[in-house]
Amino acid sequence: MSHGAKGGATVKERAELALNNDFLRKAVKFTTERLKNGKLQAMKEHGNWEEWRERGRQIRLHTIAHLDYYLNLFVENARANGVHVHFAETAQEAVDISMAIAERVSAKTVVKSKSMVSEELHLNAALEKIGVEAIETDLGEYIIQLADEPPSHIIIPAIHKNRYQIAELLSEDAGETLEADTKILAGYVRRRLRSKFLEADIGMTGCNFAIAETGSMVLFENEGNARMVTTLPKTQITLMGMERIIPSWADLEVMATLLPRSATGQKLTMYMSGITGPRRSEDADGPDEMHIIIVDNGRSLQLGDPEFQELLNCIRCGACLNACPVYRHIGGHAYGGTYSGPIGAVLTPSLNKNIAEWDDIANASSLCGACYEACPVKIPLHDMLVYLRRRKVEAGHSNKLEDAGMKGFATLFSKSGRMSTVLKLGKIGQKFVARDGGIRLKIGPLKGWNTYRVTPTLPKKSFRQQWATLDAEIREGLKEMSPDIKRRMEQAVQSRKNGGTHGHGHS
Amino acid sequence: MKVSLFITCLSDAIYPRVGEAMVRLLARYGVTLEFPPIQTCCGQPAFNSGYWNEARTTAKTIIEAFEDSDFVIAPSGSCTGMIHHYPKLFENDPAMLDKALALQSKTYEFTQFLVNVLGVTDVGATFRHKVTYHPSCHGSRLMGIKDEPMALMTRVKGLEFVPLPHAEDCCGFGGTFAVKMSDISGAMVSEKSDHVKETEAEVLVGLDMACLMNIAGNLRYRNEPVKVMHLAELLYEGVR
Known part of the structure; x- marks a missing residue:
């Protein structure tokens, strides 16, 4: 069972739906490529990207290592600013706190700027149940709210839809046919939301960064809707994952350099708002009452886990989604959770601590490492995917057929003699199925592979069978090694003794 | 100086011509490759699927195969990379960890060895395609x-x-x-x-x-x- 998943119980089934949906694949490919190229261009123009990336990583590592200290500092300062700070250990607690505030202020409508935490809590549905209308004001979120779908991308929620599909949804909303023109469609949503902003009782936001030293929260956005949400309604509720903290405004400079560039290739988003408490008497606008709900919901499970703590370093830029070749083909809904792509494949089972249920999404990766390479804070997601698979096996939730296969693999490949025997059998077996040096049979274990490929046949002699002849021939005509090459090889051995390494390692 | 060929199971079984090309090419620089016959597979299929006990079984065979080599050269970045994962695989086994680290430090992918160790970039080849x-x-x-x-x-x-x-x-x-x-x-x-x-x-x-x-x-x-x-x-x- 997959929570909130549409169209299939397993990632394989959901992926199949996506693979057969040309609109989705084209739309996702188009936008992820645009974002990915934007990021590459921004990195190039920045000039010292790797250095700043390392600084970003260090800031996140330091903050998460001392999260108790910085959270306390943040809460103290936010309270001193007049903010009501709440802690929610679970999604349900966060929902309950939000609903209690809504009931106390007799709210009828809530306008929301984009928040992945709110998606994680399934807050809109909960508010609806108590008769509070929640309106998403980010264009992409507004579209998927109309379509009654979860977001399929961390920063581009409706990435899976093309403009014709969007025009259809908005036309239905408008009660008139709107042309599939971006300007017209955005214009319609802007007009429609204007009145909603003005009449809303509560403005609800997420939080990109929370600054511990002043108790402030910072929002990055491009549409100006978050500004409306945080200035017009009398009450503001900010939902914040407990790991959103950074120590200082100086650290924000690094994050503000990394986040927009990684997300869209922008040097800075159109709007960056820093909010330090509710409206003061000298302020022209702002809420009279401000709440921050700090949400755990599985995050603290990662603290102290050497293999997964770095997950909390994530700044939700979506770069790993845009770089992922699997995501490009199957889109976000195939991942079955609130968060999709490589980060979602790791985050969902980790936050839920239910590896057995979610194991299959960790398998939807070729472990190519594009996610790690794209990550502005260098989270080794490709390693984490392997750790998840290992934990599943260790916990006894693995597929029994695969267990047997892997035991067989270990038996076979622990002794070269056994490997040779199997190769001999393979050579006999392939005589019945091979044509022109290839196997095209689509049955059994070859079915999936051969649906897209021709399998090569085994040659007459394996390398080890040719070795004796080859080695004798080489030794007969061997050249003497040049002194230069000899010296270089000795140097390599020497530098190794002095602790030098080559290749590999996450840097 | 003992330079060993880690052929990788795939090239051994299906693409012996790759191993042969490596051996013949390196011989032109006076580098004789040696082939420990007990070698098998790096264990990556098991490792990546989460079967680390099974991966350790084959990793031990590989570690043993190349124990007294000075250089181990493989025609694959991925299998070389797997050997570079061995220390993680044996992080709780101090004796094996030392051996894993030793193997990691001397294992190179073919072009890494040719270019970075031997310093060869122009092999003098002509290929009109x-x-x-x-x-x-x-x-x-x-x-x-x-x-x-x-x-x-x-x-x-x-x-x-x-x-x-x-x-x-x-x-x-x-x-x-x-x-x-x-x-x-x-x-x-x-x-x-x-x-x-x-x-x-x-x-x-x-x-x-x-x-x-x-x-x-x-x-x-x-x-x-x-x-x-x-x-x-x-x-x-x-x-x-």
Whole structure:
């Protein structure tokens, strides 16, 4: 069972739906490529990207290592600013706190700027149940709210839809046919939301960064809707994952350099708002009452886990989604959770601590490492995917057929003699199925592979069978090694003794 | 100086010509490769699938096979990368950890050894064909092998190099991924073949036979007449 998943119980089934949906694949490919190229261009123009990336990583590592200290500092300062700070250990607690505030202020409508935490809590549905209308004001979120779908991308929620599909949804909303023109469609949503902003009782936001030293929260956005949400309604509720903290405004400079560039290739988003408490008497606008709900919901499970703590370093830029070749083909809904792509494949089972249920999404990766390479804070997601698979096996939730296969693999490949025997059998077996040096049979274990490929046949002699002849021939005509090459090889051995390494390692 | 060949199970069983090319090419520099016959597979299929006990079993065989080598050379960035994962695999076994670290520090992918250790970039080859190159993910991203193959290819006389569009994209192999998630893998390899075709190259070259087997299998399925070779084969072909 997959929570909130549409169209299939397993990632394989959901992926199949996506693979057969040309609109989705084209739309996702188009936008992820645009974002990915934007990021590459921004990195190039920045000039010292790797250095700043390392600084970003260090800031996140330091903050998460001392999260108790910085959270306390943040809460103290936010309270001193007049903010009501709440802690929610679970999604349900966060929902309950939000609903209690809504009931106390007799709210009828809530306008929301984009928040992945709110998606994680399934807050809109909960508010609806108590008769509070929640309106998403980010264009992409507004579209998927109309379509009654979860977001399929961390920063581009409706990435899976093309403009014709969007025009259809908005036309239905408008009660008139709107042309599939971006300007017209955005214009319609802007007009429609204007009145909603003005009449809303509560403005609800997420939080990109929370600054511990002043108790402030910072929002990055491009549409100006978050500004409306945080200035017009009398009450503001900010939902914040407990790991959103950074120590200082100086650290924000690094994050503000990394986040927009990684997300869209922008040097800075159109709007960056820093909010330090509710409206003061000298302020022209702002809420009279401000709440921050700090949400755990599985995050603290990662603290102290050497293999997964770095997950909390994530700044939700979506770069790993845009770089992922699997995501490009199957889109976000195939991942079955609130968060999709490589980060979602790791985050969902980790936050839920239910590896057995979610194991299959960790398998939807070729472990190519594009996610790690794209990550502005260098989270080794490709390693984490392997750790998840290992934990599943260790916990006894693995597929029994695969267990047997892997035991067989270990038996076979622990002794070269056994490997040779199997190769001999393979050579006999392939005589019945091979044509022109290839196997095209689509049955059994070859079915999936051969649906897209021709399998090569085994040659007459394996390398080890040719070795004796080859080695004798080489030794007969061997050249003497040049002194230069000899010296270089000795140097390599020497530098190794002095602790030098080559290749590999996450840097 | 003992330089050992880690042939990798795939090249041993299916592509012995890659091993032969490496052996013959390195012999031209007076480097005699030695072949410990007890070697098998690096254990990556088990490791990546989460079966670390099984991966440790084969890793121990590999560690034993190369215990007294000074250099271990493999025609695969991915299998070399797997050996570089051995320390993680044995992090709770101090005796094996030392051996794993020792093996890691002396194991090189073929072009790393040729270019970075031996200092060879011009092998004196001539190869009059239009060639494109797929940089395999584990080699390029995890082992950092990016400049070495380019340094070798640009010095081959007559070779017309055509960059592969979206070269950095995974070909969709991913070991057991290609079997478990065969349709996603199929979509990825089909896209890769489209890009290969776009280059109009006669030859696709790479450093990892697993990825190349995947792409070659799809190209053949589609009847695309592109020849697929390991770079060691291309270089040896060019000097023989």
